[in-house]
Amino acid sequence: MIASAAATSTGQHGEFEIQATAAYGAGFEVLAVEGHARRGRLILRHGTVETPVFMPVGTHGTVKAILPASLREMGAQIVLGNTFHLWLRPGLDVLQRFGGLHGFMGWAGPILTDSGGFQVWSLSGAAQISEEGAKFASPVNGDKRLLTPEISMQIQRTLNSDVVMQLDECTPFEAHGHLTTELEARHSMELSLRWAARCKTEFTRLENPNALFGIVQGGMFEHLREASLESLVEMDLAGYAVGGVSVGEPKEEMLRIMAHTPHRLPAHKPRYLMGVGTPENVVEGVAQGVDMFDCVLPTRNGRNGHLFTRYGDLRIRNARYQTDDRPVDESCACQCCEGFSRAYLHHLDRCGEMLGPMLASLHNLHYYVNLMREVREALDARRFAAFRKQFEADRARGVA
Ligand SMILES: [Zn+2]
Structure with a gap:
């Protein structure tokens, strides 16, 4: 096998050790x-x-x-x-x-x-x-x-x-x-x-x-x-x-x-x-x-300063973010939003600092992964149609 x-x-990697699990290719329910x-x-x-x-x-x-x-x-x-x-x-x-x-x-x-x-x-x-x-x-x-x-x-x-x-x-x-x-x-x-x-x-x-x-x-x-x-x-x-x-x-x-x-x-x-x-x-x-x-959108766009948020997309290069002390997305719990401001991300982008694309990619991926978690929760509760309506209205609202 x-x-x-x-x-x-790969034993030296400890937690990365690969476990042999089920013998079948894929189960789906x-x-x-x-x-x-x-x-x-x-x-x-x-x-x-x-x-x-x-x-x-x-x-x-x-x-x-x-x-x-x-x-x-x-x-x-x-x-x-x-x-x-x-x-x-x-x-x-x-x-x-x-x-x-x-x-x-x-x-x-x-x-x-x-x-x-x-x-x-x-x-x-x-x-x-x-x-x-x-x-x-x-x-x-x-x-x-x-x-x-x-x-x-x-x-x-x-x-x-x-x-x-x-x-x-x-x-x-x-x-x-x-x-x-x-x-x-x-x-x-x-x-x-x-x-x-x-x-x-x-x-x-x-x-x-x-x-x-x-x-x-x-x-x-x-x-x-x-x-x-x-x-x-x-x-x-x-x-x-x-x-x-x-x-x-x-x-x-x-x-x-x-x-x-x-x-x-x-x-x-x-x-x-x-x-x-x-x-x-x-x-x-x-x-x-x-x-x-x-x-590739969350990572590719992240590297180009294009951030996805609950209330639409945000382009961090825009001069309006130069002094904005709010996080990228106030409803997001990622490390980027918990620790850093829009003004800081704008600054990193201007200086071509590596941390800029790292934080932006992290946030964007977090946004997508979290969106799917919300989709699953909505489906579990049989309220996907209502969720979708709210999602579309929120996204169309635009970033404040
Ligand atoms: Zn975030």
Whole structure:
């Protein structure tokens, strides 16, 4: 078992020791339902995740500027790792020495890794896609690389991710100067289905005890998404994601797909909406039946002085905060809001001090994690509809 090997190799880290737990990939139960919205519980090998959940993104094996201890303290339950980047750097032989990503990054909780596909399409525009996989030049050193469904499964096995994503071709909204046509979206979706089947075969051959999720594609075409969903469900995977949203489409198009696809996924399996999004989009996603979310917004925006608060967004660079002695968000209990003023954050930003992005990222992540805690409490109390109304009114009010 990889898990026990990991415990040996990382034993010196004490509390980060990896516990081998259940032998199954993922258990999921729905605890409460309100409309399409669900309150659930996802059981993974490195821990239990209460859903709906927001998953902080840790691209290079680190949630940028945040210590794992701070993630635990704020109540983050599961983080994302990036297959593509970790494969290229530090590489699999290093990760293997640590029994996978948990021991290497000092995070003992659940980890979800993407398949690497999205980065191939978005970072190296010159990737050549064939039936076999995607050929590209490494952005690190220019080496020619080939990512196939089998290789993606092998990398994610080495990472020992709790949730393994299938390799898919993310259908763009627009490419080569035109909107993706139905024929292009169909070819891309069908290729993703064939890759899903190959992923499942390899995942099984590797005797991976974690959970494999499929990804529904089909672009902005509902009938293609239904065909994709139907074929993936036949493969009986541990969970299902909705991909190909938040890929440059107008907001109405994204909302149309969010209203169409998630609630059609199997009710007894976890549902993951990839790469979405703003606090409003996440709450909308919950209302449409989504259980899991990830997005770079809290950390990326934090680094740019863009802070999320209960009463709308705050841009700390604005001169009006130069003498403002209030915390970023008076209703927030994070270390940033408990210890520091807007004026201090404004000052750190002006001086380009490292603590500025650290505090801003900490606050933003705390905001998202806490928002999901409130969503879960509302679902537990069967008052999600009222919660959502209040949430939207508060956010629209604007920062004082
Ligand atoms: Zn705060």
